[in-house]
Amino acid sequence: MTDAWEAAVEAQIRGAVQRGEFDDLPGMGKPIPGRGAPYDESWWIKSFLEREALPSDLLLPTPLQLRRRVEQVPDEVRDLPTEQAVRDFVGQLNSQIVAWLRNPDGPRVAVRPVNADEVVRRWRAEHAPPSLPTPKTDRVTVVAPRRSRRAWWLPWRRRSR
Numbered sequence: 001m002t003d004a005w006e007a008a009v010e011a012q013i014r015g016a017v018q019r020g021e022f023d024d025l026p027g028m029g030k031p032i033p034g035r036g037a038p039y040d041e042s043w044w045i046k047s048f049l050e051r052e053a054l055p056s057d058l059l060l061p062t063p064l065q066l067r068r069r070v071e072q073v074p075d076e077v078r079d080l081p082t083e084q085a086v087r088d089f090v091g092q093l094n095s096q097i098v099a100w101l102r103n104p105d106g107p108r109v110a111v112r113p114v115n116a117d118e119v120v121r122r123w124r125a126e127h128a129p130p131s132l133p134t135p136k137t138d139r140v141t142v143v144a145p146r147r148s149r150r151a152w153w154l155p156w157r158r159r160s161r
Contacts, residue, residue, distance in 0.1 A: 061106030066097055070114055077123055086123045090116040 016022060040046075049056055057065055069076075073093070077086045094113040101111070 062100055063104070063106050063109035063111050066093075066100060066111045067109060069093060070097075070111070073114055073119060074122060077119060078126065080123070083120055083123065086120050087116050090114050090119050 022028075045059070048054075049058075057068055060068070070093070073090070077089055080086050080089060094116070097111055097113050
């Protein structure tokens with residue numbers, strides 16, 4: 001059955017060539033891009049990533065993708081509007097990390113969940129309103145030192161006369 005199918009396909013291709021349907025195709029007679037010297041086995045995936053504007057991180061195994069995302073957390077949460085949005089982002093990332101830890105695949109790479117409180121603390125520090133400058137005054141206020149009252153109320157310590 002395969003021989004009959006292959007023969008039918010070959011007959012259709014020969015007929016199309018004879019009719020000239022493959023003439024004037026874009027790129028006809030030109031080498032396939034990326035197949036020049038030196039030979040690169042992954043030319044097709046690189047051209048696909050370029051053409052579709054996809055990040056090359058998609059080629060990494062899961063634990064390395066997760067490590068890279070953990071490293072990029074400060075940059076990714078910087079523009080989030082609220083503390084709850086930051087916690088939600090970290091929660092989603094942690095759920096992906098925990099899912100991988102339960103069923104690891106790929107190389108053994110240490111990946112730990114992100115501490116949401118630490119990320120929120122850093123986010124707050126970046127989003128804190130700028131401190132107001134203290135007004136300068138020409139007057140100098142002198143504060144007299146406080147007298148210690150400790151000696152008179154402690155029973156074991158009596159004033160000497």
